[in-house]
Amino acid sequence: MQLILAEKPSVAKNIADALNVKGKKDGYYEGENFLITWAFGHLLELYDAKDYDSKMARWKMDNFPFIPSSFQYKVKSNPKDRSKPDWGVQKQLKTVHQLMKRSDVEAIISACDYDREGQLIGDSIIYKQKPKKQVYRLLLNEWTPEGVKEGMSRLRPNQELRPLLDAGMSRQWADWVIGINLTSVATLKYQKGKGKALNIGRVLLPTLKIIYDRDKEIEQFKPEEYFKLTAAFKTRDGETYEGTYMEKKQEKFNDQNVLTRIREAVMNKDGNVIDKQVERKKEFPPYLFNLSNLQGFITNKYKGWSSDKVLKVAQSLYEKKLITYPRTSSIALDESLVRKTAKVLNVHSENLPYKDEITFKKSKRVFNNQKVESHSAIIPTYMKPKQLTRDQEIVYTAIKNRFIMQFMPIAESEQTLLKTKVDAEDVNGYFLTKGKVQIVEGWKKVDHIQSKDVILPKVNLNDQVSVADAKVSSHMTKPPKRHTEKTLLKVMETCGKSYKEEEEAGDDSSDEEMLGSILAGFSIGTPATRAETIKKLKDIGYIKADKKNLICTPLGKRLVESFPIQELFDLEFTGRLEKTLSDIEKNKVKKDQFLNLVFSFTSDSVEKIKQAEDITINEIKSSKISNEVLGKCPVCGENVIDSYVAFSCSNWKKGKGCSFAIWKNDKYLASMKKKPTKTMVKSLLKNGRAHVKGLTSKKGKKFSAYLKYEKDPDKKYFSWKMEFK
Numbered sequence: 001m002q003l004i005l006a007e008k009p010s011v012a013k014n015i016a017d018a019l020n021v022k023g024k025k026d027g028y029y030e031g032e033n034f035l036i037t038w039a040f041g042h043l044l045e046l047y048d049a050k051d052y053d054s055k056m057a058r059w060k061m062d063n064f065p066f067i068p069s070s071f072q073y074k075v076k077s078n079p080k081d082r083s084k085p086d087w088g089v090q091k092q093l094k095t096v097h098q099l100m101k102r103s104d105v106e107a108i109i110s111a112c113d114y115d116r117e118g119q120l121i122g123d124s125i126i127y128k129q130k131p132k133k134q135v136y137r138l139l140l141n142e143w144t145p146e147g148v149k150e151g152m153s154r155l156r157p158n159q160e161l162r163p164l165l166d167a168g169m170s171r172q173w174a175d176w177v178i179g180i181n182l183t184s185v186a187t188l189k190y191q192k193g194k195g196k197a198l199n200i201g202r203v204l205l206p207t208l209k210i211i212y213d214r215d216k217e218i219e220q221f222k223p224e225e226y227f228k229l230t231a232a233f234k235t236r237d238g239e240t241y242e243g244t245y246m247e248k249k250q251e252k253f254n255d256q257n258v259l260t261r262i263r264e265a266v267m268n269k270d271g272n273v274i275d276k277q278v279e280r281k282k283e284f285p286p287y288l289f290n291l292s293n294l295q296g297f298i299t300n301k302y303k304g305w306s307s308d309k310v311l312k313v314a315q316s317l318y319e320k321k322l323i324t325y326p327r328t329s330s331i332a333l334d335e336s337l338v339r340k341t342a343k344v345l346n347v348h349s350e351n352l353p354y355k356d357e358i359t360f361k362k363s364k365r366v367f368n369n370q371k372v373e374s375h376s377a378i379i380p381t382y383m384k385p386k387q388l389t390r391d392q393e394i395v396y397t398a399i400k401n402r403f404i405m406q407f408m409p410i411a412e413s414e415q416t417l418l419k420t421k422v423d424a425e426d427v428n429g430y431f432l433t434k435g436k437v438q439i440v441e442g443w444k445k446v447d448h449i450q451s452k453d454v455i456l457p458k459v460n461l462n463d464q465v466s467v468a469d470a471k472v473s474s475h476m477t478k479p480p481k482r483h484t485e486k487t488l489l490k491v492m493e494t495c496g497k498s499y500k501e502e503e504e505a506g507d508d509s510s511d512e513e514m515l516g517s518i519l520a521g522f523s524i525g526t527p528a529t530r531a532e533t534i535k536k537l538k539d540i541g542y543i544k545a546d547k548k549n550l551i552c553t554p555l556g557k558r559l560v561e562s563f564p565i566q567e568l569f570d571l572e573f574t575g576r577l578e579k580t581l582s583d584i585e586k587n588k589v590k591k592d593q594f595l596n597l598v599f600s601f602t603s604d605s606v607e608k609i610k611q612a613e614d615i616t617i618n619e620i621k622s623s624k625i626s627n628e629v630l631g632k633c634p635v636c637g638e639n640v641i642d643s644y645v646a647f648s649c650s651n652w653k654k655g656k657g658c659s660f661a662i663w664k665n666d667k668y669l670a671s672m673k674k675k676p677t678k679t680m681v682k683s684l685l686k687n688g689r690a691h692v693k694g695l696t697s698k699k700g701k702k703f704s705a706y707l708k709y710e711k712d713p714d715k716k717y718f719s720w721k722m723e724f725k
Contacts, residue, residue, distance in 0.1 A: 001034070001035060001102070001104040001105050001106060002033065002034050002106065002107050002109055003034075003035045003036075003037065003099050003100060003102075003105045003107070003108045003109065004034060004035070004036045004037070004109045004111050004138070005038070005039065005108065005109070005110050005111060005112065005122055005125065005126065006036065006037070006038040006039070006111045006112065007038070007039055007041065007111070007112040007113055007118055007121055007122070008039070008040065008041065008319065009038045009040070010319045011038065011111070011319060012028075012029065012036050012037065012038035014143040014148065014319070014321060015036050015111060015143075015148055016031075016034075016036050017145065018143075018144075018145040018147075018148035018149060019031065019033075019034055019148065019149075019152070021034050021036055026095070027091070027092055027095035027096075028095060035099050037095060037099055038092070039092065039096070039112070039121055039122075039125060040088070040089060040092065041121060042076060042120075042121055042124070043075065043076055043089050043092065043093045043121075043124075044073040044074065044075060044076060044124045045073065045074060045075075045076045045077065046071060046072070046074075046172065046173070046176050047068070047071070047072045047073070047074055048082070049066055049180055051072070051074065052066075052068050052072070053066075059184050059187070059188055060188075061185065061188050061189075061610060064181050064184055064606050065602055065603045065606040065607075066181060067177055067181075067599050067602065067603070071173050071176075073128065075089055075090050075093060076089045078717070080659065080661060080663065080717070081659045081661075084659070087717060093125065096125055097128075097129045100129050100131055100133070101129075106133065106134075107133055107134045107135070107136060108126055108131060108133055108134070108135045108136070109135075109137070109155060110123070110126060110135065110136070110137050110138065110158055111138040111140075113325070113327075114139045114140065114141070114325065114374070114375065115164075115327060115375075115528065116164060116167050116168035116171060116526075116581075116585065117528065119161055119164040119165045119168050120165060120168030120169060123158070123165050126158075134157070135157075135158040135159075136156065137155065137156045137157070137158045137160070137161050138151050138152065138155060139151060139156065141324045141325045141375055141376060142318075142323075142324045142325065142381045143318065143319065143321045144321045144382065144383055145321075146382070147321075163584060163585055163586065163587040164585055166584050166585075166590075166591040167581050167582070167584040167591075169591065170581055170584055170591050170594050171581055173595060173598075174202065174577075174594070174595065174598040175201065175202055177598060177599060178200070178201065178202050178598065178601075178602055179199075179200065179201055179202075181602050181605075181606050182200035182565065182568075182605060182606070182609070183197050183198065183199055183200045183201075184197075185606050185609045185610065186198045186200050186563065186617075189609055189610070189612070189614070190563070190615060190616060190617035190618065191616070191617065191618045191620065192616050192618070192619040192620065193619055193620030195620050195644060196540075196618075196620055198559070198617065199536075199540050199542075200563070200565075200568070201533075202568065202574060202577065203524060203525040203529060203533050203574065204533060204536065204542070205559075205560075205563075205568040205574075206524050206568065206569055206570065206574040207488070207492060207524060207525070207530075207533050207537060208537060208542050208543065208552070208556055208559070208560060208569075209560055209569040209570075209571070210483065210488060210491050210492070210496070210524075210571070211483050211488065211537075211543055211552050211556070212552045212556065212557060212560045214480060214482060214483050215482070215551060215552045215557075217479070217480050218479045218480060218482065221479035221480070223476045223478070223479070224254075224476070224477045225254075225475070225476055225477075226252040226254055226474075226475050226476075226477065227253050227255075227256045227472055227473065227474055227475070228244060228245070228251055228253070228472070228473050228475060229244070229245035229253075229259040229262060229263055229470065229471070229472050229473075230243065230244050230245070230431075230470070230471055231243055231245070231263075231266060231420075231422075231467050231469065231470040231471075232467070232468045232469040232470070233271065233420055233431070233465040233466065233467060233468065234465060234466050234467075234468040235457055235458075235459060235463065236463070236464065236465075237457070239457035239458075240457070240468060241418070241433055241435075241456050241457055241459070242433065243418065243420050243430075243432055243433040244431060244433075245259065245262065245430075245431055246429050246430055246432045247428055247429030248429075251432070252475075256472060256474070259472045260472055261426075262424075262427055262429075263470045263471070263472055265422075265424040265425060265426065265427050266422040266424045266467050266470055267467060267469075267470055268466070269422050269423055269424050269466070270422070270423055270464055270465070270466050270467075271420050271421055271423060271464070271465050271466070271467060272420070272421055272423075272462060272463070272464055273418055273419070273420055273459055273460065273461055273462060273463045273465065274419050274420070274421045274430065274461075274462075275417070275418070275419035275461070276416070276417070276418055276419075276460065276461045277416070277417040278414060278415070278416050279414070279417075280412055280414050280415075280439065281412065281414075281415055282410050282411070282412055283410065283411040283413060283442075283444075284365065284410055284411075285405035285406055285410075285443040286402065286405070287331040287332070287377070288331055288332060288333070288366065288378065288379060288402060288403065288406065289331075289377060289378045289398070289402050290328050290329050290330055290331050290377055290378065291311065291314070291326055291327055291328055291329070291378070291527035291528075292329070292489045292490065292493045292527060292530065293331070294310060294314065294326070294378060294395070294398065294399065295307035295310040295311065295485065295486070295489055295530075295531060296486030296487075296489050296490060297398060297486070298310045298394065298395060299484065299485040299486055299548070300484065300485075300486040300548070302394060303548075304700075306485060306531070306534070306535065306545075307485045307489060307530065307534055308531040308532060308534065308535040309391070310395060310531070311326065311528075311531045313392055313394075313395045314326035314378070314395055314399075316392060317392055317395060317396055317399075320385070320392075321381060321383050322380060322381060322383055322385050322396060323381060323396065323399055324376065324377075324378055324379055324380075324381060325375045326378055327375070327526070327527045327528040328373075328375035328376065328377060328527060329373055329493070329523075329526075329527050330371060330372045330373050330374075330375060330376055330377050331371055331377050332365070332366060332367065332368040332371035332372055332376065333366055333367050333368075333372065333376040333377055333379070334367070334369060334372050334376045335367045335368070335369050337367070337376060338362055338367055340382075341360075341367075341379070344380060344381065344403075345358065345360050345403075345404070345407055346360075347382050347384065348380060348384075348400055348403070349404070354408065354445050357408055357409055357442075357445075358404065358407050358408060359407055359409075360407055361407065363406070365406065366406045378399055379399065379403045380396070380399055380400045380403055389698065389699075391698070401446045401447055404446050405443040405446050405447070408442050408445065408446060409440055409442035410442055411440055411441060411442035411443055411444050412438075412439045412440035412442070413436055413437060413438050413439060413451065414436070414437045414439050415434070415435070415436050416433075416434070416435035416436070416456055417432070417433070417434060417435075418432070418434075418435070418459060419431070419432060419433075420433065420465060434454065435454045435455065435456035436451070436452075436453055436454050437453050437454075437455060438451040438453060482546075482550065482551060483549070483550045484548045484549060484550065485534060485548070485550065488534065488550060489534075491524075492523060492524040492525055493523050493524075493527075493530070495523050495524055495571050495572070495574075495578075496571040496575075522575045522576075522578065522579040522582075523575060523578050524571060524574055524575065524578065525578065526578070534550075537556075541553055541555050541556075542555060542556035543556055555617070555618055559617055559618075562617050563617070564608055564609060564612045565605045565608060565609065567601070567605075568605075577594075577598075580593075580594050580597075627641045627642060628641065628678065629641055630642060630647060630678060630681045630682050630685060631681070631682055631684075631685025631686055632685060633649040633650075633651070633658060633660050634660065634685070634711070635649065635658055635659075635660045635711075636649060636651055636658045636660070638650050638651045638658065640660070640681065640685055642678060645663060645664055645665070646661040646662060646663045646664055647661065647664070647676060647678070647681045648660065648661035648662075649661065660718070662676050662681055662684075662709060663676075664676060668719075668720045669720075672695040672697070673695070674692065674694065674695055674696075680692060680707075684708070684709050688708060689706045689707060689708045689723070690706065690707050691705075691706055692704065692705060692706070705723065705724055706722070706723040706724070706725070707720055707721070707722055707723075708720070708721040708722075708723065709721075
């Protein structure tokens with residue numbers, strides 16, 4: 001018997017289906033040869049500072065820096081009462097460990113995601129029990145039945161993945177040390193008032209600085225006026241075309257008088273076509289998606305999408321076995337996937353109107369080991385979707401279409417350049433005209449991409465033309481555009497290296513240095529964490545979204561301008577840290593080297609903050625809480641009152657242990673764009689339910705319902721229930 005540990009229940013179900021394991025038990029599946037159980041992501045978490053030393057329960061400047069001599073793990077805390085373990089997590093962890101002890105279990109297989117976090121999740125659960133049985137690793141890029149069976153045939157000893165675990169622990173421990181120490185000390189030093197922390201993080205601050213810098217560029221930008229001269233030319237056949245005046249490769253002029261004089265000189269004069277260049281250009285499709293590019297594409301194309309939402313939807317498609325692993329930085333496929341990819345293409349080509357144009361080919365743009373880091377680019381699997389939500393359909397279609405584009409004909413356009421010289425005195429320049437006509441639509445058919453053709457009349461070299469009209473136009477230089485999630489993700493991915501803001505399909509001259517830095521891990525965060533970072537910056541009030549634009553808030557600006565640890569705003573510094581984590585993963589750097597660097601940096605930073613000037617970065621104005629009694633607690637019968645963060649039992653406030661609370665940021669209500677109100681809570685406590693209007697469905701539609709907040713007898717905690725009568 002082999003015990004398989006999956007990262008989530010849905011993944012365990014996929015494995016059970018693939019291996020034909022049908023016996024569903026409490027917390028696991030059981031078959032003839034396999035036991036399949038699951039985690040809920042992390043079942044264990046690092047100790048809080050106060051778990052190591054009770055004095056850390058209170059934030060005092062003298063208590064920092066605080067760096068544990070060894071890091072300890074505990075059962076994940078109940079999110080509603082962090083003093084207690086999560087009951088459901090504790091129960092599942094016990095189930096996993098009991099299964100590991102079974103005498104008929106000969107080997108344990110970790111089937112958590114093939115990345116740092118997945119390795120850490122699996123190993124922290126398995127090795128907490130100190131197993132004497134052999135532990136293996138199942139490494140997959142997709143959860144299809146074929147993928148699972150193939151992966152089971154090539155299991156690896158888990159010990160071979162030790163560098164991946166070391167990278168995961170290094171990331172987790174480093175972020176804990178930096179976060180606990182610098183957030184605590186910064187809050188004590190720079191914040192007036194209580195209720196919120198001044199969050200400091202290894203990835204948060206450089207990301208904030210990227211947005212701050214762009215805002216500063218816009219703020220300091222001074223528009224300048226410039227002028228252009230355009231002329232309309234008439235051919236002998238009576239057709240017309242336009243050209244822009246160029247002199248010394250310049251089309252923008254600061255002096256309007258210069259162009260006005262030239263305009264007067266060329267009006268109604270004859271000219272000649274002195275140069276004609278016609279070039280047939282190939283336009284290659286954009287590369288396959290990695291996660292950052294997928295997030296950028298979706299957030300740029302559709303309203304109301306965030307990078308965090310794209311990742312969640314992509315993850316759901318991955319768990320439905322419809323796409324490959326989404327948290328990848330690669331834009332190509334491993335060369336070993338040629339045969340499998342051909343099968344996938346054949347499945348998805350069926351019934352397409354341009355099916356006859358699709359040809360499978362082993363192209364270096366698609367199959368290239370040098371452009372693959374751990375996981376290949378995101379593509380659909382051979383399984384076709386049966387039922388998708390609207391959001392899933394948007395993300396899935398984008399991935400499928402990008403995949404099909406790779407095997408469509410290369411698009412081609414004919415581009416024409418004309419230079420027209422006017423016979424006029426003291427006019428040294430010429431007029432430049434550009435034309436473009438799409439000759440082969442190719443891959444552009446897939447996404448219905450319409451080319452903007454500029455069709456020129458039939459004009460040959462040395463043809464004589466006449467100036468029918470000429471105009472001097474005034475223009476203003478424009479400030480840089482504000483960052484969107486698309487552009488921010490790209491800067492994070494490339495650690496600030498230059499890139500084209502508009503993804504130009506057709507330009508196949510990829511920046512190898514930039515690509516190399518991405519694959520080497522020289523970046524801000526990872527594909528898995530960037531969306532979460534952007535979301536957190538919004539949640540803690542350092543940035544805000546204005547439609548698609550991201551803007552620094554006054555608090556974010558003050559933090560960048562006043563916080564003394566400037567290394568944390570430095571993209572190069574953070575990029576080097578991320579690169580070192582990547583090197584640990586590749587067994588090029590040892591975990592202790594990295595951690596010693598982080599611990600030393602943290603200690604120095606704490607001392608630097610202590611000695612810095614006393615200023616206020618954030619001031620929290622205390623809001624008066626009425627302590628109004630809203631009803632009786634359904635657990636202990638005491639009063640339920642309105643407190644800072646919750647409508648909670650007064651016994652909880654007095655520290656007597658009653659944990660009843662309805663949190664003001666309740667996630668269930670937030671998912672329907674609602675917050676609990678005093679009226680709602682009063683009705684729940686008095687009548688057992690409350691009629692709530694203005695709830696928002698996943699599809700964005702408004703509805704009303706009756707809500708109940710009841711204790712689950714099996715799970716020992718309160719949860720919401722919805723009724724419509």
